[in-house]
Amino acid sequence: MASSPKITIRNGRLIDPASGIDSHSDLHIAEGRIAAIGAAPSGFQPDRTLDASGRLVVPGLVDLSARLREPGHEHKATIASETRAAAAAGITTLCCPPDTHPVIDTPAVAQLIQQTATRNGYARVLPIGALTRGLKGETLAEMAALKRAGCPALGEAERPIRNTHVQRRALEYAASFGMPVFMHPLDPELSEGGCAHEGRISARLGLPGIPEAAETLAIARGLALAEQTGARIHFRGLSTARAVTLLAEARRRGVRASGDVSIHQLFLTEDDLAGLDANCHLLPPLRTQADREALRGAVAQGDLDAVCSDHQPHDADAKLAPFPDTDPGIAALETLLPLALRLVDEGVVGLTEMIARLTQGPAAIIDQPYGRLGIGDIADVCVLDPEARWTLTPESLVGRACNTPFIGTEMHGRVSWTLLGGRVVFERVEQD
Amino acid sequence: MSALTPQLDANGKLKHFLTLDGLDATLLHEIIDRASGFLGVSDQAVKKVPLCRGKVIANLFFETSTRTRTTFELAAKRLSADVLNLNISTSSTAKGETLLDTLRNLEAMHVDMFVVRHATSGAAHFIADHAAPHVSVVNAGDGRHSHPTQAMLDMLTIHRHKPDFGQLRVAIIGDILHSRVARSQILALHTLGVPEVRVIGPRTLIPAQAEEALGVKVYYDLREGLRDVDVVIMLRLQRERMSSALLPSEHEYFQLYGLTEERLAVAHPEAMVMHPGPINRGVEMDSQVADGERSVILEQVSNGIAVRMAVMSMCLGTQNLQHSQIAGATDGQ
Structure with a gap:
């Protein structure tokens, strides 16, 4: 990256859950890091000053799950x-x-993704390495090599390892290098062929x-398995109240487990x-109102450490079929923060707590030094106008896909x- | 988030016939009345009325069916429409693009109506959403979701024997979980004011939260469920459900849920027995019941043609021609 300028962000309300800061303070940035908070260091001459009056200054968001579709599915979207x-x-x-495609099971793919992201320069991309080769659930991937290649964690995407023995060994092996393992909790046999929560609506509409x-x-x-292996x-x-309860109970017992929820x-x-x-075809499926309330409560109380976009951009054809035949997923990057702030405005989650679930919480899960604004921290910063109200339209989306049910919201x-x-x-250019 | 495709046009007239969800009793009675009028057409020397002359109706069957397709074809021909029959086998890889491509091609041939059968729930709505504005879509069965003409022919059949829906107890027996027929029947029965709808079957074949979701009473025991009912509707059990995780064997199914004269004895003495066909004799019911005096199964088939004529002519907007021409057609009834 080119050498970075000195920047001062003035007059904003600075909220950094990691350091407990919530105050109207200026933020001074140099060498790509936070140089000072409040008064500028002596002799600090900013190249640029951003006036954040009436705005929030928070750490840049950390999203634990976003599909960028590259390599392999560039007809849907690209890293750029x-x-x-x-x-x-x-x-x-x-x-x-x-x-x-190919799967991130070799250092070459992991590095290719990071290099492409770095070259474009818009955001840092951390690839989650595959637990098993080809995500086939049979042979372990070279996890240590993946770690060296920049993977902060390992996972199985939405192709769960069916063999419990392999799952156990994969967890153990990952734990040797202190790597967290991402699991998509969905029993493959029980969910096979399904496209909706088994309940009132699926019964009525005849959806599997x-x-x-x-x-x-x-x-x-x-x-x-986490308890057995120490992984x-x-x-x-997560999508259900039962899952939230099970997880919270295990954490109280000291099991090293965490969970997140997709904003939708x-x-x-x-x-x-x-x-x-x-656009409401999702995996896991949308559940009941009671589940939604439990998930909201868990975010507010910190039983869930992170809120993700679970961004899944699709080409138009992927959604042009009868509901069960469509590909699941929402293009969600650009609604993550506005929907999270709506929960704050609706009194569901406190502002600091919500910011924590989008920054410090997810960064801690993958042991990365992002999502915080302490002195010396990497200067990933988001300045936002919390009072802005706008309506989501296909034209307002920057990303390539517009498969979202929130159009018009x-x-x-x-x-x-x-x-x-x-x-x-x-x-943002049209600032006033 | 969005609502289902509207089935009524701006004037409240039927445009598409995709589901019974959202249609009111007045409209269902209109279908029954119009179909009753068409029943006489089959008895005429010339079994045709000119209501849809010059219209092109395409039977778009993505799932094989003989009976339903034949009755739709006959119904269209009796309305004097031109009929195209397309059997389109869907491979597992065939997706929306091909479905839409098929639609576009047919629209280019100036088709006025698609009659659609598809193995996936929601397919008829999808097609109606993407069809050209002048095209009507009639659902001939989509996945587990809906089969509204079957349900309406059953309503016509019930109505001809027991005209007061407000007094009826109806039991539907068998594979409710996978049945688009059952879902549509339940909606129709409720809309027409039937106070008690029961479903009977093993738990593996009853949808989750059926009582709340569908507004029915659930019975796992056939004898209990049949007690005092006026109408018994048997469902067809697909062969592939047998000897699976859903059911152990045909033998055990018949033992528990097969309809026999003896079991029917607990129902109302004048109870009628229905089945959408084709029957698996010795699985869903024995031949004595299927061919017995309470069975109206063959009448259902004849009524099917009349109901499909009614729905197709209503969707094609030929209401205004109705009175004189149907009156003429039904003189002999």
């Missing part, structure tokens, strides 16, 4: 198109799941269902399937500037 969207959405660090137990079982299995396990994208699970429920909108808050390693990588 999606990291640019991330920057516009205040997200500075993205983890991409290993189900690219995925029972709650598919998640409960996978969580119980993962927790038992660190992270459950990606905090808004949508099975009822949103009534119109058979393919009112969004709360809008990013003014995004800084990555002390450089401005996004700046």
